[in-house]
Structure formats: structure tokens, C-alpha cells
Amino acid sequence: MDWLGLDLTLPITDPTWIFLLVLLIILFAPILLNKLRIPHIIGMILAGLAVGEHGFNILARDSSFELFGKVGLYYIMFLAGLEMNMGDFKETRSKALVLGVLAFLVPIGIGFVANVSYLKYGVITSILLASMYASHTLVAYPIVTRFGVSRHRSVSIAVGGTAVTDTLTLLVLAVIGGLFKGETDGFFWVWLVVKVVFLGGLIIYFFPRIGRWFFRRYNDNVMQFIFVLAMVFLGAGLMEFVGMEGILGAFLAGLVLNRLIPHVSPLMNHLEFVGNALFIPYFLIGVGMLINLRVIFGHGDALKVAAVMIAMALTGKWIACWLTQKIYRMSVLERNMMYGLSNAQAAATLAAVLVGYNIILPNGERLLNDDVLNGTVLLILVTCVVSSLITERAAKKLATDDSEPGKDALTDSEKILVALANPNTIEAMMELSLVMRDTKLKDNLLALNVINENSSSDNLRLRSRRYLEKAVLTTTAANVSLKQLTRYDMNIASGIIHSAKENEVTSIITGLHHKANFADSYFGMLAGNLLKGLNCEIMIAKLLMPVNTVKRIVIAVPPKAEYESGFPRWMEHFCRMGSTLGCRVHFFANEETTARLQAWIKKRHKQVLTDFSLLEDWNDLLVLTGQVSYDHLLVVVSARPGTLSYDSSFEKLPRQLGKYFANNSLIVLYPNQSGEPLDSSFFSKLYTDTQTQHYEKV
Numbered sequence: 001m002d003w004l005g006l007d008l009t010l011p012i013t014d015p016t017w018i019f020l021l022v023l024l025i026i027l028f029a030p031i032l033l034n035k036l037r038i039p040h041i042i043g044m045i046l047a048g049l050a051v052g053e054h055g056f057n058i059l060a061r062d063s064s065f066e067l068f069g070k071v072g073l074y075y076i077m078f079l080a081g082l083e084m085n086m087g088d089f090k091e092t093r094s095k096a097l098v099l100g101v102l103a104f105l106v107p108i109g110i111g112f113v114a115n116v117s118y119l120k121y122g123v124i125t126s127i128l129l130a131s132m133y134a135s136h137t138l139v140a141y142p143i144v145t146r147f148g149v150s151r152h153r154s155v156s157i158a159v160g161g162t163a164v165t166d167t168l169t170l171l172v173l174a175v176i177g178g179l180f181k182g183e184t185d186g187f188f189w190v191w192l193v194v195k196v197v198f199l200g201g202l203i204i205y206f207f208p209r210i211g212r213w214f215f216r217r218y219n220d221n222v223m224q225f226i227f228v229l230a231m232v233f234l235g236a237g238l239m240e241f242v243g244m245e246g247i248l249g250a251f252l253a254g255l256v257l258n259r260l261i262p263h264v265s266p267l268m269n270h271l272e273f274v275g276n277a278l279f280i281p282y283f284l285i286g287v288g289m290l291i292n293l294r295v296i297f298g299h300g301d302a303l304k305v306a307a308v309m310i311a312m313a314l315t316g317k318w319i320a321c322w323l324t325q326k327i328y329r330m331s332v333l334e335r336n337m338m339y340g341l342s343n344a345q346a347a348a349t350l351a352a353v354l355v356g357y358n359i360i361l362p363n364g365e366r367l368l369n370d371d372v373l374n375g376t377v378l379l380i381l382v383t384c385v386v387s388s389l390i391t392e393r394a395a396k397k398l399a400t401d402d403s404e405p406g407k408d409a410l411t412d413s414e415k416i417l418v419a420l421a422n423p424n425t426i427e428a429m430m431e432l433s434l435v436m437r438d439t440k441l442k443d444n445l446l447a448l449n450v451i452n453e454n455s456s457s458d459n460l461r462l463r464s465r466r467y468l469e470k471a472v473l474t475t476t477a478a479n480v481s482l483k484q485l486t487r488y489d490m491n492i493a494s495g496i497i498h499s500a501k502e503n504e505v506t507s508i509i510t511g512l513h514h515k516a517n518f519a520d521s522y523f524g525m526l527a528g529n530l531l532k533g534l535n536c537e538i539m540i541a542k543l544l545m546p547v548n549t550v551k552r553i554v555i556a557v558p559p560k561a562e563y564e565s566g567f568p569r570w571m572e573h574f575c576r577m578g579s580t581l582g583c584r585v586h587f588f589a590n591e592e593t594t595a596r597l598q599a600w601i602k603k604r605h606k607q608v609l610t611d612f613s614l615l616e617d618w619n620d621l622l623v624l625t626g627q628v629s630y631d632h633l634l635v636v637v638s639a640r641p642g643t644l645s646y647d648s649s650f651e652k653l654p655r656q657l658g659k660y661f662a663n664n665s666l667i668v669l670y671p672n673q674s675g676e677p678l679d680s681s682f683f684s685k686l687y688t689d690t691q692t693q694h695y696e697k698v
Helices: 015-036 040-051 063-082 086-117 123-134 141-146 153-179 188-217 221-241 246-256 266-289 293-298 302-328 332-341 347-358 370-401 426-436 458-477 492-502 524-533 567-581 591-604 618-626 648-660 680-697
Strands: 416-419 445-452 483-489 507-511 537-542 552-556 584-589 610-614 632-637 665-670
Touching: 015 040, 015 063, 015 266, 040 266, 040 370, 063 141, 063 153, 063 221, 063 246, 063 266, 086 123, 086 153, 086 302, 123 153, 123 302, 123 347, 123 370, 141 266, 141 370, 153 188, 153 246, 153 332, 153 347, 188 221, 188 246, 221 246, 221 266, 266 370, 266 458, 302 332, 302 370, 332 370, 347 370, 416 426, 416 492, 426 445, 426 458, 426 507, 426 567, 445 458, 445 492, 458 483, 483 492, 492 507, 492 524, 507 524, 524 537, 552 567, 552 618, 567 584, 567 591, 584 591, 591 610, 618 648, 648 665
Parallel strands: 416 445, 416 507, 445 483, 507 537, 552 584, 552 632, 584 610, 632 665
Antiparallel strands: 537 665
16 A cells, blocks of 8 residues: 555554554553553454554564563563462472472373364374463463562462473473474483483583572673573574474573572563563564464364363363362462463464464375464464453452561561762662562661761762762662761761661661771771660661572671561561572571570561571681582671670671671661560460461361
8 A cells, every 4th residue: 555655565664663553552552441440462463463464454463573582481481480479389399380280290191181082083183282281481471470469379380390291291292293204213212301301411510600600790671681682592403403492401501590680680670671662572473473364264163172171271171270279279369370380382283283284184184274373373362351350350459468467567677778988888788678678568768878967078978979870770770769968077987877877777788898907997987986875776787799699698696686676677688588588497506595586587477498507606706617618608697795695706706707707798787675575485486376377277
């Protein structure tokens, strides 16, 4: 069509206009569908159907959709592995294995019977077609992340089960493909499994080590983002090289890089933003462009085949989730979440149907005919719609029901103040505060720079502004708001004390000062003045490496520290930090204190990976020199003089830390002293509540 000299030939092939139209779909589809209360994912698929060659033929499914679609698919699997809570995953891996095996065996079993008895297909065709019912893709996973329930137990089980199911399905696909290529000798199965296991082992062993090495040497956000993408595609490419689909490699890459990319870090925010804004919508639009409703409803047996495929896929997955629920006594809501996530057919299903469609039998017919090909398109549409609707409903209920009564009473008033004085440590200090803060609270993070009130230098004001801007860059990249404070006072300690009182700060993070001369003390005058002027929690930190590369948190706890009023707050901080980083938290304490620590963690943070070792005498603190490595964070819980857990051996602490732990990252923590000390009844209630919950569950 030539209108006023403009060439409007459809489909549009100009890259500029193609990209513009895709961006407009990504922009306006959620806006329109929000009013109709339809999940965004369905909107993207329907938009792809409308603009594709089987709709209004506005866009052709060119190489850009192939490229971005594959990137989007890998991104979904990568984010699924990246956002899993590794503590929960280790607890739920047996459940994920059971769900994965059931989600494979049940659909393939009932599907094989239906294909042979009702559709009258041959054995090989029936097996391949039934394997399509078994596979699924985490198309609805972005819904889970949007509602903030990606770390729920049922989500971890569904994601882990997806990896198991798709691996088994892809093995079937590889064997059938090899059967018609003449490659299935006696060792084909064994050799394929060996290659996959060997490559998986290489990814699990080398990727975290390469990632930790890179993150310690390069802190540029762009470089880190490109590095992570390269690792994802390296894992996917290696899996394709050995004959499997790349989605398995992308999922493994996310799983092993999980600990290096905290959920609240700037890098995680960048990865989620780019994926959800571009790559994943591109993939969903590309899936919609494959759907051809005219062929399905205009062909003889296509609708019949599609009906059988849809019925088998939906029924098989529901039975698998129902059995998993009954075996592990899970709730109906958790079953619905697992069913919603494990229901959508897309990537592996397309791979299977295309392999079968391209195999020509000796009689000249295709292994999977046109009816199956067209039925697959309708299968993808229906399962994606059902998956999105069920997942959104379940995620919405989980988001409202997930909070435990009374659990947030401790952190309702949490405010963390980071005192900035050294430009070289600002980023590390802010990252430490990000992994400690309660993510459910807003405006609970403050940054302060103090200027001597006797100085009127413009350079000091500009320096203060630069410090605060650097802090804001770190928190903004993690999508966290930061309150900036610049204070003029007679000295730094006075400025911090007054700011903390005015803003009702509950915790202060400050850096360890550098000794100016031999006579200077280890902590300096600032720490002493803060301890005298404030009762809130104070952390003095020395960080020699990025927080996200910490492999273990070693906490030395003195006797009676559990009775201090600040005990619950610092336990929350470091358990939260261990959970966010996915690293172990190793406590050293005497027998009585260890029992209290275990009761607290069992009650409130049972998902945290913990170890406990006896430290009978606080004078034996030097035994930790053999326990703390260069990639560990040492936390020493100290106390103010005259408090319940104070010990005279604390006077030797500065000399010991300066001499024996000079090359270690460490935090010296002084618990909050405002409020009454905790008595034994507090811990008795922990035991009682735990037992009551146990009996209620039974």
C-alpha cells in the first residue's frame, strides 16, 4: 500500500518499526489488561497472536524474535535459579525431586495410553507426544517475582521440579532423535547421561569460583552485568553442545551464581529489570506469533488432537501436584501454586514437536503430523492462560498470607544509619546495610556525613555531597530509597549521636578507623564516644572484600549475650544476612548460650544454614584464627562496660583483633542496651511456641 508516498507493505520488515511496535506492546498491554484484571503474560501472548502472520500480519516472526525469544527463555530459567532461597531449596530438594518425577511419569503414562488407544498413534509417536505433556516452562514465573513470593517453599519445589521434569523430557527427546539418526547403540543412553552429569558437575564447581574471583576484582555494574549474561549463555551453550536444551544450563548457572548475587543487590535489580522489561516479553510475544487458530479450527482432526493434548497435560500435572501435596501434607494453596507454575507448555514442548515433525518415517510420513503441530499451538495457548490465572491467584493469596503474626514486631521501628567518612568504603558499607535491612519496610535506611561546624570550606560541603551521592547510587541501583543527612557539628561523634537521636535510629554502621600513629587506639575515640552517648546497636565494620562474596559468617558470642535487650535485633540482622547471601552462619558460644541461639533460630529463621561450635572460655577467642578464612566475615559480639554480658577479657579484644585478624573482614558489634534485659521466660516462650506449632500442624 502506497499512501502519500509512504510504503505501508505488511508485514513490516524495517527493524526500527518492528522494535518500536514491540516496545509499544510491552508498554500498553499491561496498562490495558490491568483494567480487565487479566495477567500481563496472557496479554503478551495474545498481542503476539494479533500482530503475527496468523493474525493481522503486522509483523513477521523474523530472526529478532528467534534471538530475543531464546534469550528470554534462558532468562526465565536463569532468574528462577537465581532467586531460589538456597537454604529452603536444600530442605525442599527431595520434594522437588518427587514433584519432578511425578510431573514426568504421570502425564507421560496417561498420555501414552490416550495416544495409543484414542488417537491410534504408534508406540514411538505416542511416547514422543506424551513427553510433550510432561514438559513445562516457567512462563508464569514473572508473576511470582512481581508479588514477591519467589522464595516461598512451594515456588522452590515447583522450580526444582521443573529442572527435573524438563531434564527427563529432554533425555527422551534426545534418545528418540538419536534413534532415527542411527545413533542409539548400546551405550547411547549411558554416554548421554554421563555427558550431562559431567558437564553439570563442571558448571557447579567452576562457575561459582570464577564468579567470586571476578566480583572481587571488578565492581563496575556494567561489567558485572555482562559477565553474568556471559556465564548464562556459556552454561546454555555447553548444554546444547552435549545434546541437551540450553534451558538446563541456564537454570544451573542461576543456581550456582545464587550466592554471589544477593536478592537485594544492585546487580540483581539490573538483571530483573532488563529481563522483565525486554527479553521475557519478547519471548512471550514470539510464542503468541506461533499460534494459528484458523488452521486448528479449519482442519479435520487438529481440534480432536488438541483436545486430547490439553486434557492430558492439564490432568497429568494436576495429579502430580495433588500426589505431592498428599505425600508431604502441604496446603491446598501450595498445591495450586505448584500446579500454576508447572502447567504452562512452551519451550521444551516446541522443541519436541519440531524434532518429531522433522523426522520422516520410511513410509514418507512424519513422526508427528500436521495435526499434532497445530494442536501444540493451541496447547501452548490454553496452558499458558490457565497457568497465568492460577499462579496469579495463588501468588496474591501467598503474598497476603505469608506474614507470620508477630514476626515483624521487632523490626517495625527499624532504622539503620550508615556513617560515611571514607570514600573508599562507602559502597561496601551501603551493601552491608542492604543485606541487613528489613526489605518489608520503607525508608528505614539513612546515610550521614558530618562536617565540622567551625569549617566553612566549600570543599567540605562538596565532598559531603559526593559521599552521599555515591551512597544513593548504590541503594538506588537496588531499588531502595535512602534518606541523606548532612550535619554540621563540633565533631563526628557528636554529629552521629544527635542525628541518631533525632531520627530514632535503632542501628548504626560505621567503619573501623585507620590508626594515625602507634599510640592511637584500635577503635579510636569515635567508637568510645558513640558507646558513651548512645544505647542503640553499633556495628564497627572493616570490609576487605565485597559482601556478596562472603562464604561464611563466623559469630563469636560471649556468655549471657542472649539476655541483653539487643539480642533479638542483632540475631535478626545476621540471620537475615545469611539468608540473603545464602552462606552459612557459624556460631561460637558456650553450651547454655548455644541452646538459646538454636531455639531462636528454630523459631524464627529455620531456613538459615547454621553451624554451632563450643567456645567455653571467652579468653580462648584466639581459637577462631583457625576457623576464619580470608573469604569469611568475623563478627565479634562485644558489650559496653557494666552491662550484663560484659567481661574483663573484652579489654584485650582490640589488641587481639589488630594482631591476629588484621587480614580478615570483621564486624565488632555492641548490642542495643535500651529496654529491660531478657529473662528466662522469654526463651521458655520460644520453646513453648515451637511445640505448640508442632502439635497444631500434626
